[in-house]
Amino acid sequence: MQNDVNIIWEKVNIARHKDRPNARYYIENIFDDFVELHGDRSFRDDKAIVAGIARVDNFNITVIGINKGTNTKENIDSNFGMVHPEGYRKALRLMKQAEKFKRPIVCLVDTPGAFCGIGAEERGQGQAIAQNLFEMSNLKTPIISIIIGEGGSGGALALAVGDKIYMMENSVYSILSPEGFASILWKDVSRSKEAALAMKISADDLKSFNIIDDIIKEPENGAHNNPIESANNIKSFIIKDLEELINQDINYLLENRYNKFRGMGNFY
Numbered sequence: 001m002q003n004d005v006n007i008i009w010e011k012v013n014i015a016r017h018k019d020r021p022n023a024r025y026y027i028e029n030i031f032d033d034f035v036e037l038h039g040d041r042s043f044r045d046d047k048a049i050v051a052g053i054a055r056v057d058n059f060n061i062t063v064i065g066i067n068k069g070t071n072t073k074e075n076i077d078s079n080f081g082m083v084h085p086e087g088y089r090k091a092l093r094l095m096k097q098a099e100k101f102k103r104p105i106v107c108l109v110d111t112p113g114a115f116c117g118i119g120a121e122e123r124g125q126g127q128a129i130a131q132n133l134f135e136m137s138n139l140k141t142p143i144i145s146i147i148i149g150e151g152g153s154g155g156a157l158a159l160a161v162g163d164k165i166y167m168m169e170n171s172v173y174s175i176l177s178p179e180g181f182a183s184i185l186w187k188d189v190s191r192s193k194e195a196a197l198a199m200k201i202s203a204d205d206l207k208s209f210n211i212i213d214d215i216i217k218e219p220e221n222g223a224h225n226n227p228i229e230s231a232n233n234i235k236s237f238i239i240k241d242l243e244e245l246i247n248q249d250i251n252y253l254l255e256n257r258y259n260k261f262r263g264m265g266n267f268y
Contacts, residue, residue, distance in 0.1 A: 004197055005196070006193075008196045008202055009196055011170050011172060011202050012172055014221070015170055016150060017224050019070075020149055020223055021223050021227040021230055021231065022068045022110060022148075022149070023068075023108040023148065024065065024067050025227060026108055026230075026231055027050060027063055029231040030056060030231050030235045030238070031061070032055045034052055034053075034054040037053070038090070040090040040093060042089060043086045044086055046079075046090060047078045047079070048079050048082060048084065048087050048111075049065070049087040049090050049091055050064075051063065051065065051090060052094070056235065057239045059104065059246070060103050061104050061105065062094055062104070063106045063108070064091045064094060064107050064159060065108035065110070066110050066111045066155075068110055068111075068149070079115055080112070081110055081111040081149075081150070082112060082113060083155055083158075084114075084115050084125070085124050085127075085128035086128075088129055088131075088132050089131075091107075091132065092128075095143075099141045102141060103141060104142040104144070104242055104246060106144045106146070106238055108146055108148050109146065109148065109151050109156045110147070110148045110150055111155045111156055112152045112177060113152035113153040113156075113177070114129060114155030115155075129154045129158040132158040132159070133157065137161055137257065137258065140254065142241075142242070142245035143163050144162055144163065144164045144166075144237075144241050145161070145164070146165075146234060146237070146238075147160070147165075147166070147168065147172075147173050147203075148171060149168070150171070151167070152177060153174070161257070161261065162257075163245055163257050163260075164237075165211070166215070166237060167203035167207075167212050167215055167216070168215075168216050169203055169218040170203075170222050171203060172202060172203075173201060173203075173206055173212070174201040175199075178196035181199055182194070182195040210264070216233050217233055
């Protein structure tokens with residue numbers, strides 16, 4: 001039992017490692033000719049979302065990433081990867097654009113959760129996340145979502161309604177942080193390690209429950225030890241899936257996406 005607790009907690013720490021490659025790193029090292037697009041055309045540009053159009057292999061795609069910084073300034077600018085409503089609206093704007101121009105979408109997810117401050121609530125955080133879930137479920141273009149670090153709560157799910165969903169080997173994906181779980185359930189944050197085990201948040205757990213499609217291998221001791229190898233591993237998955245998904249009949253694609261998420265509901 002103690003061994004299992006330590007293994008899971010080590011994965012949590014690796015997923016949060018300060019040197020772990022972020023979404024912008026992967027965008028710069030996986031895709032070619034990236035052109036970043038900004039703003040939700042309503043309020044402002046949210047730097048927690050890095051998004052635009054790019055190429056990978058012979059495919060034109062839209063890429064959307066939830067980004068953490070690599071230093072204090074970047075972390076503050078990106079709000080430590082905690083997205084505001086305008087970030088989700090920017091992401092949805094670009095997803096609808098991708099649908100219009102028949103570009104597949106690749107989402108890179110790394111967030112402890114959506115920002116829950118007063119301003120975010122005033123600007124409709126819950127509605128923005130719900131709108132993404134609703135629209136992505138019926139978006140008429142292929143969607144690949146990859147959890148590259150932390151996948152926290154609805155903040156992560158808002159970019160994870162995909163035809164293919166992957167997790168990096170040392171990433172985590174859950175309804176909230178282990179600290180939050182321990183505080184709410186046991187009123188004792190010191191039991192966070194125990195909570196992480198109980199929550200079944202690892203890639204292995206979620207693959208066994210068919211929540212994700214597969215696990216992307218990382219270099220020994222984590223992606224931060226060899227970021228280029230990690231980027232190449234992700235790129236291989238993306239290219240393989242694009243070759244498969246892009247030629248599927250759109251009605252077949254949407255039916256499979258619907259059935260995938262209805263099937264997840266059966267688990268609960």
